Amino acid sequence: MTLTPPAAGVRTLADPDTPFAVVDVHKALRNIERLARRADRLGVALRPHVKTAKSLDVAALMHDGTHCPVTVSTLAEAEAFADGGYTDITYAVGIARHKMPRVTALLRRGVTLRVLLDSVEQAVFVADAARETGLAVPAQIEIDCDGHRGGLGPDAPDLVRAGRILHDAGCLDGVLTHAGESYFAHSPKERRLAAENERDTAVAAAGTLRAAGLPVRTVSVGSTPTAHAAEDLTGVTELRAGNYVFFDLVMAGLGVCGIDDLALSVVVTVIGHRPEYGWILTDGGWMAMSRDRGTAAQPRDQGYGLVTDLEGNVLPGLVMSAASQEHGTLTARDGADLPDLPIGTRLRILPNHACATAAQHRGYHVVDSAWPTGPAPVVQADWKRITGW
Amino acid sequence: MTLTPPAAGVRTLADPDTPFAVVDVHKALRNIERLARRADRLGVALRPHVKTAKSLDVAALMHDGTHCPVTVSTLAEAEAFADGGYTDITYAVGIARHKMPRVTALLRRGVTLRVLLDSVEQAVFVADAARETGLAVPAQIEIDCDGHRGGLGPDAPDLVRAGRILHDAGCLDGVLTHAGESYFAHSPKERRLAAENERDTAVAAAGTLRAAGLPVRTVSVGSTPTAHAAEDLTGVTELRAGNYVFFDLVMAGLGVCGIDDLALSVVVTVIGHRPEYGWILTDGGWMAMSRDRGTAAQPRDQGYGLVTDLEGNVLPGLVMSAASQEHGTLTARDGADLPDLPIGTRLRILPNHACATAAQHRGYHVVDSAWPTGPAPVVQADWKRITGW
The missing domain is CATH 2.40.37.20 (D-serine dehydratase-like domain)
Structure with a gap:
């Protein structure tokens, strides 16, 4: 191909003052398409985590104008994505009581903002907020699949307790797990096993709730390593991943x-x-x-x-x-x-x-x-x- | 003392959404006064590095309305401090040619913005910029005292070469060194020796330039550990430190x-x-x-x-x-x-x-x-x- 020098007025990477961050949109799109094809093949919805790029423009690469479901790590992201027209948002960090007014403000705007919790205590204040405001606050119970961070075990007694409190207030949406330890899974086999464990744990937790007569709509799993390794997501309704849009040396490693x-x-x-x-x-x-x-x-x-x-x-x-x-x-x-x-x-x-x-x-x-x-x-x-x- | 609950409308640390950063102004002022007293006793000017707090309000704690000399780590800081009325600013990161228009724009506003360099090549483009704009660009030559990062040795041939190029363009201001390795000096004695070495190296570099007939106005030293350890700064004109305003666990360690x-x-x-x-x-x-x-x-x-x-x-x-x-x-x-x-x-x-x-x-x-x-x-x-x- 013949290269022509940039036209006058066109900026290149030689122009802005350094240091600055660059996104290669070609590579980002390729990464996005790769995981979108996987999710299609696995028969699950993809709910990208926007915490990596924190950008409405990057998120727009993921869909064709119909705002896709997204995962966020802060309420500031949730509010900015709501401003940008997104109406299906999961806030995937354990909810604190003092954040409930910001949550209900988003729900009042017509945004389905799902909150996450892993204790009876949180379920109580979420249910209280729902009763006080008359708004169903869709809530997911965090399930621990690998001892990485938060979450209840798939057969923990508190899972059913919290699920019942949420259900009685019209708030129970489902379960969510994140295979955080897969960031240390150095072989395809380890990652496949991590993905199977992530799925099995989430499906088992959903089964525990259903066996107690509690309806479970969403069974959400995901991490960038497991999302690229899963081969069968039977029982799972959605897949989350965030880092995959940009990837990095840890993922390459x-x-x-x-x-x-x-x-x-x-x-x-x-x-x-x-x-x-x-x-x-x-x-x-x-x-x-x-x-x-x-x-x-x-x-x-x-x-x-x-x-x-x-x-x-x-x-x-x-x-x-x-x-x-x-x-x-x-x-x-x-x-x-x-x-x-x-x-x-x-x-x-x-x-x-x-x-x-x-x-x-x-x-x-x-x-x-x-x-x-x-x-x-x-x-x-x-x-x-x-x-x- | 009797505690009264905060009045209505008064915010406390229980109010803002978490997480958020807090500054205890009492401790910051105590830290500021401690180093100010040291600098007075040592008979040197203090030029705080504002890269830690990056705040005009924190910097204002350091002086009584007469804007003090400051050190910055970015031109964005230099521009913001210039907007805030500061007129004596040292940009203590090696200068790149493409940054010169922002440097000369500040000089045109009446700000004495000092740049830093440690090569003949940088001295040439700084001198060129001075000739092209008719502005003396005050420049300091970075001296390496401990193999931490950049800088020329105190008797490097390039020191005199760069000094002469700057002097001939009306730009030579002085020398600057930073005892970066003092962040690993775990005893008062090690820090005192690091401070002595920092001073000796800077003074020796100034001597090298002066012996070549090149006038040296500024002999600048500093790091938070050495600034708190120095006992004699004969030959030094100014002391820099930044972290000391807030301190942290590394400094406490x-x-x-x-x-x-x-x-x-x-x-x-x-x-x-x-x-x-x-x-x-x-x-x-x-x-x-x-x-x-x-x-x-x-x-x-x-x-x-x-x-x-x-x-x-x-x-x-x-x-x-x-x-x-x-x-x-x-x-x-x-x-x-x-x-x-x-x-x-x-x-x-x-x-x-x-x-x-x-x-x-x-x-x-x-x-x-x-x-x-x-x-x-x-x-x-x-x-x-x-x-x-």
């Missing part, structure tokens, strides 16, 4: 994706050299990348990130090995020579953990690698992130 | 401050219990605390933070041991019993690294522990943070 699938990166500028130490210094430190070092727990530690040129081609053997607030240090490894990257060179850093790196930025500059535009890709759009709680 | 000096915390709410694992779950995860685990490298690993009640009293033996995006896990250690903290209980978490935790928030709710107002301290003010680059 597990084998859930390849390095070439990573849709989020951070553009930095070389600001110095310390040849005596083998260091190249950049203006992108942990403020731009986050302090997340997720790959430190993997067989291949990728430091604070891998390095690509501005077009996205990986520079082999180069790693961002250290970070202070606004400084990054790049070093060679695996016997590679330190490349000649003069002061002023712009690079992209692929992050350990997309959720954490994205959170360091107020928005994204968007490029589309399906239409290569030369060494400095053209910025096609600027997308904002939702911040705060 | 080194012994630079006590736990009671920590002025920044994050308020979270208990949202669940897993008694079988000994876990209390909160709604404050790494999004609220950051992924910084600075104390992991110290003798006493404080997890993601220590836990206090809403008034600020440390709950002994309790630590935030794990974090996901919006979940925190509290566990007991040192043989302590897990306290009874019902769902809905609000707690404060003291962070590893104030710079990183503060960066996760858009602003601070401010309390004043000099005027105790009961178990839920009154919110005296809301202060905004500067974001982006």
